[in-house]
Amino acid sequence: MATKLSQADLQLILEFTVGLAREAGALMLEGSEAIRASGAADEKKNSVDLVTEYDVRVEELVKARIAVKYPTFQFLGEETFAKGVQPEMTDEPTFCVDPIDGTTNFIHGFPHSCISLGLISFKRPVLGVLYNPFLDQLYTATKGGGAFLAQCGRTPVRLPLAQPPRPLPSLSQALLGVEWGADRSAELVHKKGESFKRLAGDPKTGVERGKMAHSLRSLGSAALNYGLVAQGGLDLYWEIGTWPWDICAGAIICQEAGCLVAGSRTDPLDNDVTDKVLWGRKHMVIRAIGDSESETGVEAQKRLIKEFYETVEDFDPPK
Numbered sequence: 001m002a003t004k005l006s007q008a009d010l011q012l013i014l015e016f017t018v019g020l021a022r023e024a025g026a027l028m029l030e031g032s033e034a035i036r037a038s039g040a041a042d043e044k045k046n047s048v049d050l051v052t053e054y055d056v057r058v059e060e061l062v063k064a065r066i067a068v069k070y071p072t073f074q075f076l077g078e079e080t081f082a083k084g085v086q087p088e089m090t091d092e093p094t095f096c097v098d099p100i101d102g103t104t105n106f107i108h109g110f111p112h113s114c115i116s117l118g119l120i121s122f123k124r125p126v127l128g129v130l131y132n133p134f135l136d137q138l139y140t141a142t143k144g145g146g147a148f149l150a151q152c153g154r155t156p157v158r159l160p161l162a163q164p165p166r167p168l169p170s171l172s173q174a175l176l177g178v179e180w181g182a183d184r185s186a187e188l189v190h191k192k193g194e195s196f197k198r199l200a201g202d203p204k205t206g207v208e209r210g211k212m213a214h215s216l217r218s219l220g221s222a223a224l225n226y227g228l229v230a231q232g233g234l235d236l237y238w239e240i241g242t243w244p245w246d247i248c249a250g251a252i253i254c255q256e257a258g259c260l261v262a263g264s265r266t267d268p269l270d271n272d273v274t275d276k277v278l279w280g281r282k283h284m285v286i287r288a289i290g291d292s293e294s295e296t297g298v299e300a301q302k303r304l305i306k307e308f309y310e311t312v313e314d315f316d317p318p319k
Contacts, residue, residue: 002091003072005121008318010142013070017129018140023131024058024115025312028100031057032134035110042151052107055079058099066095076120078245080110089275094120096248096278101130102221106158106192110155116223118248123275127292128249130223139227139253147230147256159257160232165288168300170237171199171211171307177225178216178236183318209311226250230257236286238308241317244278251278258288260301265309269302281317284308 005013031054041097059079066073074094095117100106102113111134119127130139140156141147148156170172176199180192200216201207217226217234222242228234230253251261251273260271264282277283286305 002122003093005093005126007142007144010119010127010145011157013119013146014127014129014140016069016144017105017119017127018131020117021117021129021131021138022308023065023135024062024099025131027058027107028054028113029060029124029133030054031110032106035107035158037215039070052100052103054106055100055103058197059097060304062097062099062117070095073119076244078243081243081245089120089164089279091122095126096120096245098245099224101223101246102219103212105220111219113218113314114221114223114227116245116249118245118250118252120275120278122246123278124254125255125273125278128252129140130249130253131278132224137227137298139230139250141230141253141256143252143256145256147253148166149231150201158251159230160288162232164259165232165290165297167290168304169292171213171236171304171311174213174217174235174304176213177219177228179218179220179222179225179233179239181239181241183241185318188315188318191313191315198311199308202260211307211311222246223250226254226285229287230254232287234287236284236308238284240282240315241284242281247283248278254285257287258297260298260305261285262305265314 033114044056050070056079059077063075077097100113101116106113114130114132115295117129126143128141134154138150147159149159150156177241199211199213200212202212203210225237229237254261261273262284263277263280286301289300291297
């Protein structure tokens with residue numbers, strides 16, 4: 001029988017995971033300084049998708065610490081997966097780790113990369129920690145325990161930051177998170193470009209299906225995009241090509257902050273982040289929305305997700 005984690009269990013695991021994230025963050029800072037000093041970086045796939053020795057070192061650190069503290073827990077990590085190790089997803093507790101999310105930012109010294117530590121139980125995220133050591137920004141959540149943001153040593157604040165959540169009548173009033181991703185093939189760049197044009201464009205000036213959103217933002221880190229949606233800084237984030245370790249921790253943080261986490265346009269809008277959604281490679285999340293006279297916040301979330309998917313192009317991610 002699979003191990004069932006209580007709220008008390010999750011709280012103890014969270015304390016361990018936060019400490020681990022800060023230890024890994026210190027290693028990230030060391031790596032960033034070393035890269036600046038040497039100018040050296042090992043490239044993988046292309047100049048956009050960079051991986052460094054510190055990606056591997058951080059994951060090895062995390063994996064070793066978890067193996068000692070929770071030897072029965074399974075482990076799924078980006079660098080481990082890259083070596084061809086893909087454990088079967090079971091009901092047992094499984095740490096899902098991206099050692100450095102936002103590696104391109106990390107290489108360039110753009111201070112928006114983080115370690116993403118998620119815990120999956122019964123094939124669903126139940127705990128998440130995101131830590132950006134460059135800005136000392138820590139997002140945390142446990143299932144049923146709420147989501148919080150702590151910055152620069154200050155007392156953690158419950159998410160979303162706006163209480164009650166602000167309304168969001170339409171996409172035209174939204175700040176949208178999007179990313180170009182690592183695959184820059186002509187077909188994908190064209191489809192993403194068309195999608196971004198529609199989201200940003202003014203229909204009154206001839207942009208077909210234009211939504212004229214307030215603006216589009218590309219932070220360069222899927223995990224931190226989820227954190228921004230959880231806090232309410234971004235209204236919605238959409239990406240195709242993300243992996244479980246990119247979104248696992250962020251998904252539970254967002255769910256606990258009142259967000260709706262969704263998969264592809266054909267997946268149900270039930271806020272159930274199953275293993276199918278985690279591995280689906282197509283992900284969207286929309287922030288908590290306050291009720292209005294005409295609809296509930298959840299109804300507004302679902303309406304806007306459907307409208308978004310009707311606006312953008314669909315495509316299969318690179319393998």
